[in-house]
Amino acid sequence: MEKKQLAYRALNLAELRGATYADIRFVSIEAESILVKNGRVEALSKDTSRGFGVRVIVDGAWGFASSSLLTPSEVERVTALAVKIAKASSLVKTHDVTLGSPIVNVDSYRTPLLVDPFSVPIEQKIELLLSADREMRRVKGIKVASSRLEFIREVKTFASSEGSYIEQEIVKSGGGIEAIAVGEGEMQKRSYPNSFGRDQRTGGYELIEEMDIVGNGERIASESVALLTAKQCPSRVTTIILDGTQLALQLHESCGHPIELDRVLGTEASFAGTSFLTPDKLGRFRYGSEIVNITADATLPGGLGTFGYDDEGVEAQRVPIVKDGIFVGYLTSRETAYQLGLEGSNGTMRADGWNRIPLIRMTNVNLEPGDWTLEDLIADTDEGIYMQTNKSWSIDDKRLNFQFGVEIAWEIKNGKLGEMLKNATYTGITPEFWASCDAICNRDHWRVWGTPGCGKGEPTQIAGVGHGTSPARFRNVKVGIKGV
Amino acid sequence: MLGRERIHTILKKALSSSTADQTEVLFIGEESGLTRFANSYIHQNVAERNTELRVRAVIGKRIGVASTNDLSDGSIEKLTETAVSIAKLQPENPDFVSLPTPSPIEKIEAFFEETAAFSPRRRAEAVGIVCRKAVEKGLIASGAFSTSKFEFSVANSLGLFAYYPMTLAEFNTVIMSDTGSGYSSFVSLDASDLNPEALADEAIEKALMSRNPVEIEPGEYTVILEEHATNSILIFLGYLGLGALSVQEGRSFMCDMLGERIAGENISIWDDGLDTTGLPMPFDFEGVPKKRVDLIERGIAKAVVYDSYTAGREGKASTGHALPAPNIYGPMPFNMFMQPGEATKEEMLASIDRGIWITRFWYVNPVHPKLAIITGMTRDGTFLIEGGEVTKPVKNLRFTQGILEMLSNVEMISKTTKLERGWFGGNRVPALKISSFNFTGVTEF
Numbered sequence: 020m021e022k023k024q025l026a027y028r029a030l031n032l033a034e035l036r037g038a039t040y041a042d043i044r045f046v047s048i049e050a051e052s053i054l055v056k057n058g059r060v061e062a063l064s065k066d067t068s069r070g071f072g073v074r075v076i077v078d079g080a081w082g083f084a085s086s087s088l089l090t091p092s093e094v095e096r097v098t099a100l101a102v103k104i105a106k107a108s109s110l111v112k113t114h115d116v117t118l119g120s121p122i123v124n125v126d127s128y129r130t131p132l133l134v135d136p137f138s139v140p141i142e143q144k145i146e147l148l149l150s151a152d153r154e155m156r157r158v159k160g161i162k163v164a165s166s167r168l169e170f171i172r173e174v175k176t177f178a179s180s181e182g183s184y185i186e187q188e189i190v191k192s193g194g195g196i197e198a199i200a201v202g203e204g205e206m207q208k209r210s211y212p213n214s215f216g217r218d219q220r221t222g223g224y225e226l227i228e229e230m231d232i233v234g235n236g237e238r239i240a241s242e243s244v245a246l247l248t249a250k251q252c253p254s255r256v257t258t259i260i261l262d263g264t265q266l267a268l269q270l271h272e273s274c275g276h277p278i279e280l281d282r283v284l285g286t287e288a289s290f291a292g293t294s295f296l297t298p299d300k301l302g303r304f305r306y307g308s309e310i311v312n313i314t315a316d317a318t319l320p321g322g323l324g325t326f327g328y329d330d331e332g333v334e335a336q337r338v339p340i341v342k343d344g345i346f347v348g349y350l351t352s353r354e355t356a357y358q359l360g361l362e363g364s365n366g367t368m369r370a371d372g373w374n375r376i377p378l379i380r381m382t383n384v385n386l387e388p389g390d391w392t393l394e395d396l397i398a399d400t401d402e403g404i405y406m407q408t409n410k411s412w413s414i415d416d417k418r419l420n421f422q423f424g425v426e427i428a429w430e431i432k433n434g435k436l437g438e439m440l441k442n443a444t445y446t447g448i449t450p451e452f453w454a455s456c457d458a459i460c461n462r463d464h465w466r467v468w469g470t471p472g473c474g475k476g477e478p479t480q481i482a483g484v485g486h487g488t489s490p491a492r493f494r495n496v497k498v499g500i501k502g503v
Numbered sequence: 504m505l506g507r508e509r510i511h512t513i514l515k516k517a518l519s520s521s522t523a524d525q526t527e528v529l530f531i532g533e534e535s536g537l538t539r540f541a542n543s544y545i546h547q548n549v550a551e552r553n554t555e556l557r558v559r560a561v562i563g564k565r566i567g568v569a570s571t572n573d574l575s576d577g578s579i580e581k582l583t584e585t586a587v588s589i590a591k592l593q594p595e596n597p598d599f600v601s602l603p604t605p606s607p608i609e610k611i612e613a614f615f616e617e618t619a620a621f622s623p624r625r626r627a628e629a630v631g632i633v634c635r636k637a638v639e640k641g642l643i644a645s646g647a648f649s650t651s652k653f654e655f656s657v658a659n660s661l662g663l664f665a666y667y668p669m670t671l672a673e674f675n676t677v678i679m680s681d682t683g684s685g686y687s688s689f690v691s692l693d694a695s696d697l698n699p700e701a702l703a704d705e706a707i708e709k710a711l712m713s714r715n716p717v718e719i720e721p722g723e724y725t726v727i728l729e730e731h732a733t734n735s736i737l738i739f740l741g742y743l744g745l746g747a748l749s750v751q752e753g754r755s756f757m758c759d760m761l762g763e764r765i766a767g768e769n770i771s772i773w774d775d776g777l778d779t780t781g782l783p784m785p786f787d788f789e790g791v792p793k794k795r796v797d798l799i800e801r802g803i804a805k806a807v808v809y810d811s812y813t814a815g816r817e818g819k820a821s822t823g824h825a826l827p828a829p830n831i832y833g834p835m836p837f838n839m840f841m842q843p844g845e846a847t848k849e850e851m852l853a854s855i856d857r858g859i860w861i862t863r864f865w866y867v868n869p870v871h872p873k874l875a876i877i878t879g880m881t882r883d884g885t886f887l888i889e890g891g892e893v894t895k896p897v898k899n900l901r902f903t904q905g906i907l908e909m910l911s912n913v914e915m916i917s918k919t920t921k922l923e924r925g926w927f928g929g930n931r932v933p934a935l936k937i938s939s940f941n942f943t944g945v946t947e948f
Contacts, residue, residue: 060593
């Protein structure tokens with residue numbers, strides 16, 4: 020039976036059984052992953068997963084059920100189960116779920132790309148990784164060199180009882196290299212172009228070719244070895260300049276998560292936590308300095324959080340989050356936007372596959388570029404530390420107190436980069452930190468980075484999200500950890 | 504649930520369709536439901552049924568892995584073809600020795616009908632109890648209650664076949680006032696062990712005690728870690744350095760330390776997938792029987808866990824700690840136990856003149872993996888101890904410290920232990936009294 024027929028069968032059955040709203044998503048995911056380590060192909064896999072999930076509102080409460088079996092009888096069983104679950108939910112409710120005005124979209128969307136990554140021969144991909152591996156291991160002192168590629172194609176169909184029918188094909192391509200050097204009681208790592216094993220974006224194999232992982236292999240391996248004997252990052256309050264990759268994670272943790280309206284309203288309280296950006300702060304709270312402008316943009320070409328429609332059938336949007344330093348917007352869903360009296364969802368609901376319910380997820384949460392060149396910014400800094408590439412991260416459950424570590428840092432003295440520093444960390448409180456931002460580099464330094472492993476929800480869901488950043492400077496930041 | 508015989512037939516079919524020199528097929532089946540609540544109502548309620556087949560094809564020393572959740576005949580054949588075809592495309596991996604040969608597997612009863620049959624309505628009723636009790640105290644309840652049934656099965660072309668059904672029930676709740684929160688949790692193979700009233704009472708008591716916290720200066724304090732917090736530390740200890748791959752790659756604190764003291768004499772930690780007081784699993788994802796591995800014995804580094812690949816590199820036998828192929832993280836201890844002590848939590852409390860009581864940690868991450876230095880925040884019940892008593896709640900604190908340093912400063916260990924969920928399996932851990940615990944920051948709540 021065709022997907023469309025299966026969809027209508029589910030939606031009709033849900034309504035017959037009392038659903039006031041229903042939607043169904045069919046999702047098929049194809050993934051290819053290759054890892055080369057020390058000249059050996061350590062992992063080469065092709066994974067596929069397909070299935071469907073039915074979401075309903077019955078008696079004013081949510082129910083969701085899913086299955087990997089795509090047959091008419093299973094669609095009926097799962098739809099009936101979703102209704103049964105919703106009825107159970109209604110036993111413990113305080114209000115009826117409302118989604119606001121109906122939304123009807125009939126459309127399709129495909130990630131724009133030049134080269135389908137699944138059409139590139141595996142031998143070619145392995146050779147690329149082996150070449151990068153050789154470049155890294157050319158450097159004496161490298162204990163582990165690893166390089167990887169990962170490609171994902173997600174094909175999904177969304178149909179709702181309101182009349183939406185949307186087909187999408189999202190393609191993600193990612194890759195990266197990592198060099199680990201080990202010394203006496205010390206281990207140091209350098210990654211390129213980002214940590215987390217890879218940078219990833221929506222697009223095709225052209226993204227891998229642009230990365231030039233081979234050309235950067237020897238450089239990061241040399242840096243990794245040099246870090247073993249580099250000076251320990253001092254513990255003091257100073258000026259820091261963060262590169263784009265570290266700033267991307269800073270943005271992710273201290274802005275992206277606290278603006279998720281579901282956690283603001285408490286529905287992540289027992290797991291991911293809540294948020295310091297409570298609704299009374301909307302439109303009036305000073306989140307950062309006047310030069311801080313943050314947008315959430317699901318339409319940004321190449322962003323890992325770029326799509327045509329979210330998993331509630333709402334069109335992708337670009338919305339302001341922080342304007343001239345003032346907090347002005349949340350990431351929303353239909354239900355939470357209605358709860359807060361907002362105009363409508365800004366389209367951020369995404370599910371991790373067919374067997375998960377959509378949650379509010381970051382799209383591409385970006386720090387808009389400023390006016391500086393990086394060279395001028397460093398030259399303008401009398402004393403401070405330039406930090407590159409995330410190594411560790413932690414933030415409290417309201418997203419205020421954070422601590423980050425980076426792979427590599429350099430002293431800045433009298434406007435020039437000085438000695439290399441290892442084990443650099445910095446810590447702060449979110450609004451104080453963003454208030455201390457006094458310079459942001461310009462669009463020439465700005466690009467979107469992928470954060471492929473953002474976790475949220477129970478059962479845990481992993482989402483790929485994006486962050487556009489350019490390097491920026493922050494004053495009076497506590498760096499280093501006394502006694503560690 | 505497909506059952507042993509049907510799964511065996513599927514796995515044999517996959518093996519017979521493979522042209523590889525050696526082939527392994529892993530089956531993971533899951534049927535689960537999860538009820539999530541917040542603001543004292545159910546806001547999310549989900550169910551899932553999935554079956555995954557994962558084939559590892561070996562041609563000489565070339566390995567390809569493919570997986571699917573489509574179990575139709577044509578799909579299974581296509582799956583093995585894919586695994587074989589990608590294996591052929593790559594260079595040989597000289598470190599690979601062989602897939603494991605069959606070994607006797609201990610029978611463990613881990614499938615509880617009560618859990619398997621738990622309905623969405625019964626989950627809602629249990630959640631309703633917690634919500635009602637919180638609301639009665641003017642508090643807000645949130646949390647999640649899941650019931651699941653799993654089937655794990657492995658077969659390979661060397662004659663190995665293993666099958667294991669299990670159930671799992673998990674409940675956690677955070678109960679909040681305007682200015683504080685409390686936490687409690689439950690995990691068991693058997694959902695009939697669940698006592699929602701007791702869980703609610705525990706979290707409510709903490710939430711009430713946590714109201715209006717005061718700020719204290721970061722620095723070194725003596726602390727009591729409740730079992731949830733001990734578990735967070737143990738999880739990172741295992742992840743960072745108790746697997747053979749991290750040692751072989753020079754990333755582990757265990758490198759060159761086997762036989763040496765790395766923790767206090769009162770610290771013994773082992774992994775035992777066969778112990779039914781944990782969340783047992785009789786074999787790993789290669790079908791190798793789980794062996795008990797003493798990781799740290801009376802503070803001395805004793806051993807790490809192996810899968811067949813890392814064991815083959817050293818000419819050793821696997822200890823039965825493989826993850827599903829292709830496993831880039833190496834073998835992991837997922838059923839850890841920490842030796843209990845002699846103390847009660849009350850005795851620990853009475854012995855502290857000034858210190859901090861910690862319910863649990865949040866967002867723990869490594870700062871320096873090789874030195875096992877981690878950072879994280881306290882959460883959902885952090886209290887000041889003065890003169891042997893809990894005197895007031897404190898604003899949450901950030902800690903940054905080496906795990907081995909913590910485990911060298913353990914002064915008292917509780918005589919009771921609690922089963923806590925790990926990343927995959929479960930750990931059974933005591934509460935700890937630790938001196939010189941290093942707090943490096945404080946937050947605003």
